[in-house]
Amino acid sequence: MPEYKATIEWKNPGPDFLKGRYSREHTWTFDGGLTVPASSSPHVVPVPWSNPANVDPEEAFIASLSSCHMLTFIWLAGKAGLLVESYRDEATGVMAKNERGAFWVSKVTLHPQIVWGGDKVPTAEELDQLHHRSHEECFIANSVKTEVSVSAPLS
Template sequence: MTTHDATVSWCVTSGDFARGSYNRAHQWEFDGGATCLAAASPHVVPPPMSDPSAIDPEEAFVAAIASCHMLWFLDIARRAGYVAATYRDHAKGQMTANEAGKLWLSRVDLRPRITWTGEGPAQQALRALHHEAHENCYIANSIRTVIEVHL
């Protein structure tokens, strides 16, 4: 079993906290030393109380799914004898209301584009590699969000 640490830090820097007009910008710190500016999504909290240049939790969720899928895919493709040169995925998450009317990220669409050194897999083999990556992805196995890979 492993643990994964993140520290989230915020302090009031502007606005009126009691009236809800405070800055939502904050910082994420990870155990390896990386730090990121984060904020509420500007779709939820409009600027200037959010920071559109920062990472919001919804974007981070989509990125975590796409990143986990990619890492598994690359390893599975390597073990199958393929040599990837580049991998780019413009992933999109869709927020909808659930049965209780609460918003959630109900769907994430992955659109990976891979270039290969040498011959890449045929379409059917490529689909099988992505399916295996999805089946092994820790994040995908931890959520109920629908994840679809578009080739």
């Protein structure tokens, strides 16, 4: 089975670490060489100790679920003879406390907007089935306990 790697790197930027006053900015470097500026979410750690311009773990989690669903969806659509011209998702995630009182991303809602090409366009039932199969076959969705739902227009 394949192995995936990411290098996460942070360095202490100053003398106030023990007082909790330090930057949470760090980098994620992936095996293909891309480095992404990351930070804690400003909803969790206030500015200036976080950087809202950087990707935070919660956003990355939501993006990972959305991306996996999309890649699975367009693959399944193509196998069904459906031409996908474009796919855009403005996915959202919600934090809540679990039974132990710890915060977690409890729900992610995908909002795919799909533009179809060609003569064959799926019915509402076929579209729903494509999303259902995509969720069931998505590697990331199979790896988490977060509720993932799709709120997609019928056309």
